[in-house]
Amino acid sequence: MSLDNKGPDPNSGKGHDDAVVLEIATPNGVFRGSFDKNDKVEKVIEEVVEDRDLAEEDAFELYYGDVHLEPVGRPLVSFGFKKGKYKLTLVATGSGV
């Protein structure tokens, strides 16, 4: 593991050349990890929630700038992510009332 958190090993598994390195601001600090471009958004959220000790039953949404990465069943590549490093935010759902 070459990154700060316990994300997937960027040098292992398929598609090493397609590694999407994500730095994600979360409710419990920054997650850093590497994913295959074909990994789904839901996998990213699951790994971040586990790594950052967030409550699994809570709802979080992943954003790239103002782009909401939904539906979560879509792969990262379908949002335009390819090999490279990206900054994202994991936002707790909720609304003004």
Added chain:
Amino acid sequence: MSTPAALLVKAELEALKENAALMGWSLKQVDDLTFVIGLPAKDGVDYHLRVRCDGYPAMPPAWHWFNPETGDIDGRGDTPKGGNFLHSHGVICAPWNRLAYTTVDSRGPHSDWQIGAWQQNPYTKACLTLSAMALRVAYELTKNYEGRLAA
């Protein structure tokens, strides 16, 4: 001797500092229970909040819009508007903002919420840390922001 609130704020500010460094937000701790954070809106304007955390987490923090040049809080020219969250009363309308409660601030829209039960309020959802709250404000300034409350 640090209070429980100060100890929790210290721990949560470490996470918030990580996020601020990543996202390019400004963050300055004022004292054990107070910090100022600057967040960009989608039109490029930076908005600042002076956040007071006395009594946290029994009480939610007080998220005041802030002018770092004058030191004024709650100025309408320093306050964004947009959607239900960036409320037209000039306060962030969420259970995790102390100022949303009429019993605390006359601008607070909610006399129907119990401030001591803010963590159990269904609208709080997972906004239970200072970082979660800041991320939510940053999101609103990106998605639902409509400009300053007053010119």
